[in-house]
Amino acid sequence: MDSSASSVPVGPLERALHAARALVLADLVADEVAEPDVVSFVEDSVAQRRWWVEQWPEGVDFVAGLVAQDVQDALLERYGRWPLCPVCGSGDPHALDVEPELGADPHWVCAKAGVLVAAVGSLGSVRR
Numbered sequence: 119m120d121s122s123a124s125s126v127p128v129g130p131l132e133r134a135l136h137a138a139r140a141l142v143l144a145d146l147v148a149d150e151v152a153e154p155d156v157v158s159f160v161e162d163s164v165a166q167r168r169w170w171v172e173q174w175p176e177g178v179d180f181v182a183g184l185v186a187q188d189v190q191d192a193l194l195e196r197y198g199r200w201p202l203c204p205v206c207g208s209g210d211p212h213a214l215d216v217e218p219e220l221g222a223d224p225h226w227v228c229a230k231a232g233v234l235v236a237a238v239g240s241l242g243s244v245r246r
């Protein structure tokens with residue numbers, strides 16, 4: 119019996135998008151900024167990046183870093199810097215950057231101190 123018609127296989131694209139969504143949401147929750155409208159930024163980004171990866175399948179591993187940057191940009195316009203750097207105790211509060219900007223295995227880094235802070239999705243480990 120062929121069941122392929124009734125079940126939609128979950129391909130690498132859907133898995134990558136699902137993982138990206140989960141990682142960025144975890145970081146938003148860690149900073150207690152996962153308000154409904156902020157979550158909608160994540161959904162918007164995931165929808166745009168689905169289109170993007172469909173055009174360029176080789177970019178599938180880059181989706182988590184890109185969604186993180188999309189959400190960061192959306193938050194900056196609406197609320198302000200996110201996520202704030204937990205490393206630098208003095209001076210102006212500043213946001214962490216995603217590195218690599220276009221690559222697999224994205225991390226939050228402090229560009230000022232040159233410190234790798236946490237993997238995207240693991241900000242909760244450095245918040246207290």
Ligand SMILES: [Zn+2]
Binds near residue numbers: 204230
């Ligand atoms: Zn810093």
